[in-house]
Each structure stands twice: as C-alpha cells, then as structure tokens.
Amino acid sequence: MEHKTSYAQASRLKLKTKMGLNGKCVIADNYFTPPFKLMPPFYARDSLAEIMLIAVSPGMLKGDAHEIGIEVGQDCQLKLSSQSFEKVQDTEDGYASRKTHIAIKENALLDFSPLPIIPFANAHFQNHSHIVLHENAQLLYSEIITAGRIAMGESFAFKRLHSTLSISYSKENSEHPLFVDNTLLEPAKMDLKNPCMFGNYTHYLNLVAFTKHLDQDSLLSFLEGFEGQVGVSTLASKLPDGYFSLCLKALACGSEPLLHLRKSISQELLGRL
Template identity: 35%
Template sequence: MEESKNAYGKVSKLRVVAGENGGRTYLKELSFTAPFKVMSPFKLPDGGIRVMPLMASAGILEGDRQKIYLETESCAAMECVSQSHEKIHKMKNGSAGRETCLRVGKNAVLLYRPLPVIPFAESAFRGHTEIWLEDLSSSLFYQEIVSCGRAARGERFDYRHYLSLVEAWRHGKLIYRENNRFYPDLNAMEDVGMFEGYSYLANLLFFHEDASGCIGKIRRLIEEQQEISGGVTLTAESDVAVRILGSQVQKLQQICDRIYAIVKEKTGLGTI
C-alpha cells in the first residue's frame, strides 16, 4: 500500500497481541496511532477477551492509510469488534486504503467481527486482509458486511470503487483467496451475480481443523429465511465460506450471529 499522507500526517496503525497465562487470555501488546484508540478489553467467562478499537474520527476520509495487526498467541482467545458502522466518506479524486493482518497461533482463537461498512457516494476504498494460521489447531472466524451505500438518501452504488482482497495461509501454504472488486460504473451491481437488488452483502469465513460439520445446519438456516439469499461452500482444506445478501442490516447481522453459534456448537469452539 502506498505511504501517502492522510489527515494525521502518516499511516495510522493499530497493533494488538493477545497472550495466554494460566488458562486466561491477557493483552500482551497494544500500540496505536491516531485516529485509533482501544477500550480496555472485556474479560469473557471462558477466559478469552473482547477488544473494541475506537476511531477518533467521523470515519474513513480521503487519503487515509491504515494498518491493523491482530494476533492471538498459542492458546489465547480474542474477539475483535467495532464500535459502530464504518463510514467511507465522499472523496474528491483520491482514495483510502487499509491493510489488515490477522495471525493465529497454535490452539488459539481469533474472531474478527466488525460492524458493516457504508461507502458514501464518490468514495473509493481498497482493503487487503492477510490471515496467517500457524497450524490446523488455529481457529479464525472472519466477518465482513458491505452496504450498497446510503440507500435512504438515494445513494445506491454511487461510490467509485470498493475493493476487498482476502488471502489466508496455513503452514505457510495459501489455502484461500477472495478478490472482490466492485466498480459501479463498470459492473451491473443490481444484477444477478452481484447484489441482485439487495442492499447488503455479508462474507463469513471460518478456518478450523475440520469445519465440515457446520455446512448442513448453516445451509438449512439460510434456506429457512424469507428476506435473505445466500450460499455455503466447503473449501478444499475443509474450511467454510458463506456469502449472504439481505436488505435489512439488523436481520443480516442476526443471521451472522446465529451462524457463529452453529460454528461453536459443531466444532466445540467454546472459548469465547
């Protein structure tokens, strides 16, 4: 990512590392630069922690460059959530970008579950997420929800572009790659194969030793819903990818929460 200046004069960085001691997870490393801040972590009943980064700004602005690094060391368990929906503001000619690195150690758990992203009209954003899993015992749940824009204001797919590349490695081997490139001026965003008339797209990824036991129940859950459309894929490495389209963000988030509950039930991922 280019090191162009943003409103804070440099690349904005957030680094959070969770360690484990005596069956309890603790915050081992924490550093950040403006506009990032981090609340004191919440302790969870089963020994994990929940971390909530804060943004001391109105959202993502033109020229912003961000780098986020989240790691759970061996046997640690951490959930990362956001404070509110993330707004990508209108931009004149430039763009904004973010690099995210998620690293999970042996027998460790990392949940990355930010709230939805809202790209305003004429905004441009490029995101790149790298996921590094030490081995088969490393578990990660990843969630990304993208809006069509401020639909209530008549802004449906009025942004210039929204790019999101996700790559995952296990044992240093590339096991998953998803490259979403949304250019409303070039793509028929309302058509089949894109948003199909819906307002939100949710991408869920679950990496685990063998996540195949989740497939049937997740599919049934999606098929039972009247206001969403989606599908579930089992990858060659027995990980799970879910994509869901919906028009009510609360409904979509509830479905994502229920899918996470299925993941915990089927895999024994009960640390958080």
C-alpha cells in the same frame, strides 16, 4: 495524484495477546495512533476475551491509510469487533486504504466481525487483509459491504471498492495458501443491480470459517427463513483432518438480517468450545 489525509502519517494499530496466569486471554502488547483506540478485554466466558476496536473519527477521508497488525497468541480465544459502521466519505480524486495482517498462533481461535462498510457517494476504498493460521488455529472472519447511504439516495453511488482477503496455513516455517477472495465493485463500469450481482439487494456478507467446532448440518439450520439470498461452499484445504472449512456469501436488503446470521453462527461456534 495529490494524496491528502487528515493525519500526518498512516494510522496504525497493533495488538498482541497471550495466555495469562489466570488462564485467560490477555493483552500482551498494544500500540495505536489516532483515530484508533482499544477497549480493555471483556470476559463473558472464562477463557474467551472480547475486545472492541474503536476509530474515533467521522469516517475515512481522501488519503487516510490504516495499518492493522494482530497476533493472537498460542492457546488464546479472542473475539474482535468494531464499535461502529465503517464510513468511507467522499474521497474526491484520491482514495482511502486499509491493510490488515493477522497471525493466529498454535491452538488459538479468532472470531473477527467488524461492522459493515458504508461507502458514501464518490468514495474509493481499498481494503486488503492477510491472515495466517498456525497449527490447530481456528478462524471465523467476515465483512459486510453496503451499497452506500441508502436513505440518502446514494445506493451504489460510490466510485470504487476493492477488498481482498488471503488466508494461508503456516507449517514448518512456510506458508501454504488456503483461500483467496477478491471483491471489486465499480458502479460506473459494472451493472451492480444485475441479477448476477446484487439484484434488488443492497447489503453483502462475506464469511469464511476454518474451524473444528462447526459442521454443515448446524450451519444450514441457521439459513432456514433467512430474509435474502445465501450460498455456502465447503473448501478443500491443506489443513489437517478434523477441520470444517467453508465460505458463505449472503445478500439482504439491510444490515440486520446479515448481522443476525453472523451472530448466530458465532454463538454456535463459541458455544461448542
């Protein structure tokens, strides 16, 4: 298969943080190639750094390959977000891909909430993420997948979307699996409007948390009045006592209810630090 791309090589972004002398999470090292950029850290709280990832492009095209590596340094508190919705254009007879590897070091916390993925008609996107938690590390991670450009009549008109997420716990230089999620959507082969799939909904939130600062009661309070369908499962894990581990999946008819739910959970978590 001919594999064309807008760039001469894979687009790479590397970000490493550490604790600065002022007690704040700062950038220790970073590197990026087009279309990636990084905004300088913003501090709404004393110790929490907020960094925005930027992709200066109209969206991913056939052959585009993103490679992202993030290391959250020991004791750091980092909130990562993206600037805009992730558009995946018509990839013709090829595909676009992204591989992300994240390491959260000892006593660090990462809240990662990229904006929704919008697959255009005939788009094929492969998105694979691996996250490693070290001792006492905490994580709040989510992704939102949409049915496409709904207003353009492209609901479930994409070719294929495959997104995997694996999370492990590093102890004594060995990794122990904690969670694996495999989302495969192929509208031509699946009835995605089946009541057991999306039904009448068009937007899907997948959220995972491994944290010491949330509990079941506070989480359930955010689900009251939610405009859509939502389910929560607590996860049995090999993490030490004191962790609350969960997977939340929600469906809605737009991005806003899911983004609002995600923001509410994040604010509750960060407010307890």
